[in-house]
Amino acid sequence: MSIPPASPSPKPTETVSKKTMGLVSLAVMSSRLLGLVREMVLNGLFGGTKRALGDALTTAFALPNMLRDLFAEGALSTAFITVFAQTMKTEGDQAAWKLARKVMTLALVFMSILSVLGVLLAPWIVPAISPGWVAKNPDKVKLAVQLAQIMYPFILLVSIAALVMGILNARKVFGIPAMASTFFNIFSILSGALLGWWFDPHFGRASLFGFAIGVLVGGLAQLVIQIPSLVRTGYKFGLDFQWRDAGVRKVLQLMGPAVISGSVIQVNVLLNVFYASYITAPDGTPDGPRIWLNAAFRLIQLPLGIFGVVIGTVMLPAMARLATDGVSGEFKNTLAKGLKLVFLMTVPSAVGMALLAEPIIALIYQHNNWTGTDTAQAALALRTYAFGLVFFSGIRIVQPAFYALNRRFVPLIVSVVAVLVSAACNYFTVYRWHLGIDYLALGTSLSALVNFSLLTFAMRQVAHGINGRELAINFIKLLVSAAAMALVCIAAKATVLAGFEAQTLVVKILSLGSTIGVAALVYFAANALLKNEELAEFTAIVQRKLGRSRKTS
Numbered sequence: 001m002s003i004p005p006a007s008p009s010p011k012p013t014e015t016v017s018k019k020t021m022g023l024v025s026l027a028v029m030s031s032r033l034l035g036l037v038r039e040m041v042l043n044g045l046f047g048g049t050k051r052a053l054g055d056a057l058t059t060a061f062a063l064p065n066m067l068r069d070l071f072a073e074g075a076l077s078t079a080f081i082t083v084f085a086q087t088m089k090t091e092g093d094q095a096a097w098k099l100a101r102k103v104m105t106l107a108l109v110f111m112s113i114l115s116v117l118g119v120l121l122a123p124w125i126v127p128a129i130s131p132g133w134v135a136k137n138p139d140k141v142k143l144a145v146q147l148a149q150i151m152y153p154f155i156l157l158v159s160i161a162a163l164v165m166g167i168l169n170a171r172k173v174f175g176i177p178a179m180a181s182t183f184f185n186i187f188s189i190l191s192g193a194l195l196g197w198w199f200d201p202h203f204g205r206a207s208l209f210g211f212a213i214g215v216l217v218g219g220l221a222q223l224v225i226q227i228p229s230l231v232r233t234g235y236k237f238g239l240d241f242q243w244r245d246a247g248v249r250k251v252l253q254l255m256g257p258a259v260i261s262g263s264v265i266q267v268n269v270l271l272n273v274f275y276a277s278y279i280t281a282p283d284g285t286p287d288g289p290r291i292w293l294n295a296a297f298r299l300i301q302l303p304l305g306i307f308g309v310v311i312g313t314v315m316l317p318a319m320a321r322l323a324t325d326g327v328s329g330e331f332k333n334t335l336a337k338g339l340k341l342v343f344l345m346t347v348p349s350a351v352g353m354a355l356l357a358e359p360i361i362a363l364i365y366q367h368n369n370w371t372g373t374d375t376a377q378a379a380l381a382l383r384t385y386a387f388g389l390v391f392f393s394g395i396r397i398v399q400p401a402f403y404a405l406n407r408r409f410v411p412l413i414v415s416v417v418a419v420l421v422s423a424a425c426n427y428f429t430v431y432r433w434h435l436g437i438d439y440l441a442l443g444t445s446l447s448a449l450v451n452f453s454l455l456t457f458a459m460r461q462v463a464h465g466i467n468g469r470e471l472a473i474n475f476i477k478l479l480v481s482a483a484a485m486a487l488v489c490i491a492a493k494a495t496v497l498a499g500f501e502a503q504t505l506v507v508k509i510l511s512l513g514s515t516i517g518v519a520a521l522v523y524f525a526a527n528a529l530l531k532n533e534e535l536a537e538f539t540a541i542v543q544r545k546l547g548r549s550r551k552t553s
Contacts, residue, residue, distance in 0.1 A: 027178030032305045034185035039298045040364060041189060042211065043291060045196075045203045047370035051287035056140050057208050058290045059130060060147030061215065062273045064118065066266040067155045070259060076107065076159065079254035081166040082403050083247055085320040088170065093234065099247040100167055101240040104160065106248065108239075111159040118152035129270065132277030136286045143205065150212040157219035158184075164226045167235060176229045180222045188218030254403055257412035264395075264415045264451055268422045268444040269297070275430040275440055282373055289437050292374060295365055296381035296441065303349035304392050307342050311397065323404035327463045335401050335459070336467040340474050340534045342393040347478045348485055348523045352516065353386040355489040359500045359512050372501060380438035388445025391452040398455045407462055414454040422447035474532065481526035488519040 046054030080103055088096040118125070126145045127134050133141050165177035192214025196207035276289040322331045353360065357379035366375050402411050425443035429435045459466055492515040500508060527535045 027175055027182065029306045030179065031181040031185060032302045034182055034189070036298060036302060036364065038185050038189050039295060040367070041193065043295055043365045043370050043374075044368035045207075047291065047365070047368070047374045050204075050369055051281070051285075051291060051374075052137065052140050053143075053205060053208060054291040055287055055289075056144040057147060057211060058294050059126065059144040059273060060212065061151055062129070062270065063125060063148065064151045064154045064215075066270055067114070067118075068158045070266045075255045075259040076251075077162045077166050078400055078403055079251045080163060081170055082254060082320045082400075083251045084166060085170045086323075087247055089321055095247075096170075097235060098240070099245070099251075100163075100235065101238055102243060102245055102248050103251055104163055105239045105241055106243055107159050107163055108156075111156040115153045115156045118155070119149045122148045122152070129274050130277045131274070132279075133286060140287075143208070147208055147212045150209065151215045154215050154219045157216070157223055161219070161223040161226060164223065164230050168226065168229055168233065171233045173229055173233065176226055180226050183225045184218035184222040186218075187221040188214045190214075191217040254406075254408055257408040260412045260415055264418045264422075264447060267419050268447050271419075271422055271426050272440045272444065275426045276437065278430055279437055279440075282377070288374065288377065289440075292378040293381050293437055293440060295361065295374075295378045296385050299353065299360065299364070299382055300385045300389055300392070303346055304389060304396075307345040307349075307393060311338050311342050319401055319404040323401075323406075327405065331401075332463055332466050335397065335463075336471055337534075338397040339394060339471060341537070342397060343390060343475060343478055344527070344532070344534045346390050346393040347482050348520065350386045350389040351482045351486050352489060352519060353389070354383045355486060355493070356497075356512070356515065357382040357386070359497050359508070362501055363508050363512055366501075375501075377437060380436060381441040384438045384441035384445055386445075387442070388448035391445070391448035394452045395448065395455065398452065398459055401459060402455070402462075405462065410458045410462070411455060414451055414458065417454065418447045418451035421450050474534065477527065477530040477532050480530065481523050481532075484526045485519045485523040488522050489515065492519075 042054065042057065046057065084096055084099060087099050122145045126148055127141055130141055130144065161180060165180060168174070168177045188211075192211035195210030195213050196203060197210070199210045200206040272293055273290060276293060277286065279289040280286060281288040319331065319334060322328060322334060358375060361379045361382060362372075362375045365378065366372070399411050402408060422443045425446055426440055429439035429443065456466070460468065492511075496511040497515060500511070503511065524535060
């Protein structure tokens, strides 16, 4: 959280946000980059002629990962942080710790049951989300079922890890929780690759089981790395089954609507998984669409995670505290500031990914078994996902504000509308008209546009305005700056990036890296000329973080 530079007396919550945002950004960036490395390894091993194996692994992880995003790092985390932070402020630390133990015990029991049900019901769940495969490739369905049964307990591990993260964030400890998913990626990559090689040195079908076990190892690492920080905050471990508690009730009341309203991206991903089974690849087989969509969405998650999630993570506890006094001017300023900061970074990311989709995909993924066909198809999806990036990030900021204000049913209704938009788009474009994977990605982006637009309109009614004129002027400046950046990308495609696939790896890195560097320089220079205040704030955050890094090195 932050205030305009002219304000004479910053408040504590503002100082906390400014000091921690750079640290959290670096931690999340590390996690997202390692997640990208994980995808590079898997796509390199299971692309091309092994696309059927890649599809099976992607499908098996789809539901546990969706439940992780929906329950663990979505509704449960959002609801718990809101109530925990408010309990600390109104009732003190001891009441907050009691609430934490109650919710932790409840999550342990519920997620254990959910994991067991997932293992038992996988033979029915996987065919249900892969109807197009049942007749075309039943062996791929059987393999995906076996892999899913191994990975379902992952939801239990990351749910507890997410609650620990919520406690630490509410106690203004952000660095270690943000780094936790980095350890998931490190341990899942290393253990998965080693076990996969041990099961099958040629990385065939059997090696997939090694990578499935690696997911569990990574989930355990994500939890364990946070425990020392949790102990230092004063938390005492213990089971508490006294769930008839006002705080627990409030968490569950917030969770119910949050499960629905926070499920838009996850449901859209699941819809994509479902309809992708009906898409035929250019070679006439049903193999490939899911790994292409997953590869593209992973790249979208990079800026979304670094900017949207980071700012949302820092802002949520602050907004929860501010909301105890209702919709104040400070609350609205905090919300507007968060939107302007995420737009500052996601607008150029969206433009760059849309214009440079092919060279980006080729540089990152086109190794080993990944082919030019894989690159072309994943690039189609990336371009249409990029359209929704700005709206994805905006949702991460606006949606938690409704929970902080206890207006939880507004995001719920909006989310239902957004999912219906995505479902209708996917049904007609893919199932009825037999169009390609770019239309699946388009459905997700249109859903994000509808979701963000309706949430913003509703927040204006609830808060009686959210600095709309200020936001509009800021967004126009960003669009002008992005247009200047787009000219650089278009010129580069006609010159240094022409014949990109024929270039050596070093030349590819230099040509694409220089293009992105010059485009970024032009974008930020244009923002400076237009006197965008958020640029100065973002620069100050980076400088402050770099200064602390130099002092500690």
